[in-house]
Amino acid sequence: MTSSTNQFPQLDVKLSGSNYREWSVSVKLLLDALDLTDHINDTSPPADEKKLKEWNNADRRTRGIISTSVEIDIRMQLVSFTTAQQMWAHLQKLYEQSSHAQSYAEFQEITSAHQGERSIQEFYSFMQARWRQLSIMDESLCQTCLACTCATKQTQIRDQQRLFQFIMRLRPEFEALRGQLLHRSPLPTIDAALAELIAEETRLRVLHSSSPSTPTVLAAPNQVPPEPLSSTNSFVPRKNKRNIQCKYCQLWGHHIQDCRKKKWADQQRHSPRGYPAAASTLQIEHPFNTSSNNSNLNNSTPKEPESSPQTSSAPPGSSNRDFDWTGP
Structure with missing residues (x-):
């Protein structure tokens, strides 16, 4: 007595609807190996009663192979068919066009x-x-x-x-x-x-595994963004200096950090007691202090000696202002 495995061999593919071509080829190959291909063709059953009984047994095996090689929802559509040829024609009509x-x-x-x-x-x-x-x-x-x-x-x-x-x-x-x-x-x-x-x-x-690794020097260096310029080193165009006013001396044309008056005042404040800043430093570092410069100039300029009657070369009875020298 043959086993159920031999009666109903299982395929490695089941019909799901979209794989009809692959499934149909697999079923045809299996039925051809079992000599059951006539049961899915238009071959009519034999008229002899003895052969008809054998044909019906083979047809039941063919129906079992087809029904076990499809998904369960498709299998439920095949319950009403009595021959393997009817089952095959139904599946071909439904799923062959979708290929x-x-x-x-x-x-x-x-x-x-x-x-x-x-x-x-x-x-x-x-x-x-x-x-x-x-x-x-x-x-x-x-x-x-x-x-x-x-x-x-x-x-x-x-x-x-x-x-x-x-x-x-x-x-x-x-x-x-x-x-x-x-x-x-x-x-x-x-x-x-x-x-x-x-x-x-x-x-x-x-070749790739034997080649040396890429040196790190060839790697692109990280580009560090330049540091922003500080306010002390900021460049101000000449045409825009007229719009700048110093907060220390209230003059126009420079910032407070560039103010020479403030620098001079800071230098005087930090200089040792009894040691005033040099005159040259005052002239260079404090050019805007005009009153101080003028007073220094007046003090340093030697006075002209007053004219005396003994040293004057003007004739008696006349002043230097009215003297007129005509020469010999």
């Missing part, structure tokens, strides 16, 4: 795909999964077409397109090898190109 949207989604993923941080092998596995999905959704050729030269040419064109789709989405570091592959005649197969790309990836990885 076109799945094909569009696969093409969209291929178009927007890039290698990114993945290795060559990882990116190839990703692309291969997309190509496999598209192959499942393609219409299969008959056995006669598979033997002709047109099918071989069609397969070569498909492989060439896949090669282009794969190498055009690699990282820029493979640009040199990509150019070499495209300039070969005939073009290499995708398997040969994959082997060369993996070897180039290994070479670049070894």
